[in-house]
Structure formats: C-alpha cells, structure tokens
Amino acid sequence: LLSALADQIATTLERIELTRDMTESRFREEREKLRSLLLSSVSHDLKTPLASIIGSMSVLRSLKASGRVTEEHVDTLTETALDEAQRLDSFITNILSMTKIESGDIEFDTAFHDPMEPLGRVLKTLKPKLKERSLNIENTVQGMEIMMDAMMTVQVLQNIIDNAIKYSPDGTDIDVLLECTDDYFHYKIRDRGPGIPEHMLERVFDKYERLNKSDSQIAGTGLGLAITKAVMSAQGGTVAVSNHAEGGAQFILSYPIVESKETGVV
Numbered sequence: 001l002l003s004a005l006a007d008q009i010a011t012t013l014e015r016i017e018l019t020r021d022m023t024e025s026r027f028r029e030e031r032e033k034l035r036s037l038l039l040s041s042v043s044h045d046l047k048t049p050l051a052s053i054i055g056s057m058s059v060l061r062s063l064k065a066s067g068r069v070t071e072e073h074v075d076t077l078t079e080t081a082l083d084e085a086q087r088l089d090s091f092i093t094n095i096l097s098m099t100k101i102e103s104g105d106i107e108f109d110t111a112f113h114d115p116m117e118p119l120g121r122v123l124k125t126l127k128p129k130l131k132e133r134s135l136n137i138e139n140t141v142q143g144m145e146i147m148m149d150a151m152m153t154v155q156v157l158q159n160i161i162d163n164a165i166k167y168s169p170d171g172t173d174i175d176v177l178l179e180c181t182d183d184y185f186h187y188k189i190r191d192r193g194p195g196i197p198e199h200m201l202e203r204v205f206d207k208y209e210r211l212n213k214s215d216s217q218i219a220g221t222g223l224g225l226a227i228t229k230a231v232m233s234a235q236g237g238t239v240a241v242s243n244h245a246e247g248g249a250q251f252i253l254s255y256p257i258v259e260s261k262e263t264g265v266v
C-alpha cells in the first residue's frame with residue numbers, strides 16, 4: 001500500500017512540475033508579447049508625431065527656399081508641428097510618471113487650488129485639437145478651493161480630455177462639469193463617442209489595456225488611464241467611468257474636500 005501511495009505521490013509531483021513548467025513558459029510568452037506590444041506602441045507613439053514635425057518643418061523650409069511661402073503655410077505648418085510636439089510631450093510625461101509611480105519615487109505637492117486653474121491650463125494646450133468642437137464647462141463651485149497637486153491634476157485632466165477628443169467623432173461636444181457631492185469635489189468629463197463596453201469598464205484602467213488594439217489610426221499606449229488611477233489614489237481621490245444614459249463615456253475625477261486651516265473654508 002505504501003509503495004502504491006509513493007508511486008501516486010511521485011506521479012502527482014511530476015504532473016505538478018509539468019504544469020509549473022507550462023505555466024512558466026506561458027508567463028514568459030505573455031511577458032514577451034506584452035514587451036513587444038509596448039515596444040511597438042511606444043515606437044509608434046514617438047515616431048508618428050516626430051515624423052509629422054519633421055515633415056511640416058521640411059515642407060516649410062522648401063517653400064521658403066523657393067520663395068513660395070505664404071502666411072497661411074506658416075500658420076498651418078507651425079500649428080501642426082506644435083500640436084504634435086505637445087502630443088510627444090504628454091506621452092513622455094506619462095511614461096516618466098509611470099516609471100516614477102512604479103518605483104515609488106514620486107512626490108506630491110498638494111495645496112489649495114481653484115479647480116478652474118489646472119483645467120484652464122489643459123484647455124490652453126488642447127485648444128488646437130478641439131477644431132470644430134465645443135467644450136462646454138459648467139462650474140458649480142465658484143470660489144471654492146480644493147486640495148490637490150496642480151501639476152498632477154493637469155496631467156490627469158489632460159489624459160481624460162485628450163481621450164474624449166480621440167475617441168469621439170469630430171464635431172461632437174464635450175462637457176466638463178465641476179461640482180461637489182458627498183464631501184467630494186468632482187470633475188465630470190462626458191463625450192459623445194461610442195462609450196465603453198460594459199465588460200471593459202474596469203479594465204480600461206489596467207496598464208496597456210486598449211479597446212482598439214487593431215486601430216493604428218488612434219495613437220496611444222494604454223498607459224494614460226492606468227497613470228490617472230495611480231495619481232488619483234495617491235492624492236486620496238478616485239477616478240471612475242460609466243456610460244452616460246444619453247450615450248458617450250463619462251469619466252469622474254473625485255477629490256476629498258479638506259477644510260482650510262487658515263480660513264475655515266474649503
């Protein structure tokens with residue numbers, strides 16, 4: 001009986017070993033897949049805007065050399081170059097933040113701010129991308145100051161509003177509502193795009209998760225929302241997504257309301 005039992009244990013152990021080997025090799029495969037996906041999307045994200053900047057500047061130089069350059073040429077070509085340079089800038093900022101967040105090497109600089117301040121900065125950089133759209137802002141918290149890291153808030157708002165522009169059709173509106181409920185201040189950003197499938201609502205915050213893997217037309221790395229989530233939770237806040245009843249995605253950035261010691265007001 002003992003030897004039969006020993007045989008059985010040995011076979012089970014062999015099986016476990018085999019399964020472990022298979023699991024490890026599957027993990028390796030997955031890691032490799034992820035690495036090459038990241039490499040290809042990173043190089044795409046770096047190379048596409050760079051190619052566009054080089055392209056517009058070369059055209060401008062040739063037009064100038066041939067004496068055919070008009071004011072309109074200068075305007076459109078520099079606008080394109082600036083647009084793309086900004087895209088590169090926010091992409092690199094995201095990659096650097098992710099590295100810092102993952103190594104625990106990030107410091108937050110929180111203070112009381114008018115929440116319109118970081119929003120205004122984002123709108124300034126995103127304005128050229130809005131083109132034919134209206135971005136409607138409703139501020140129901142005039143005069144209130146919220147405890148936040150202004151730079152980080154610029155980054156998360158930039159990620160969410162940039163996505164609203166990227167993933168919804170040209171010409172459709174984007175709404176930004178600033179309001180307070182239940183001891184939290186919220187930025188609510190709603191677009192009129194396709195929204196997010198129910199089963200993906202939580203997964204969009206995972207690293208490298210994209211709904212449009214095959215869509216090379218839309219530049220992205222799947223890092224923006226993962227960073228947004230990490231940055232919000234480091235500030236004691238949250239980010240959530242839902243589909244709006246009348247269509248489109250709605251992202252909500254929430255910050256806890258903290259009372260100011262000096263003024264007693266929030």
Ligand code: ADP
Nearest residue numbers: 163167204210211212220221222223224225249
């Ligand atoms: P990226 O935009 O670089 O792919 P994000 O982490 O910002 O990465 O977003 C992850 C994915 O979530 C996107 O690839 C897209 O599929 C989906 N997504 C994000 N925002 C929206 C939106 N407003 N509408 C529809 N899908 C969205």
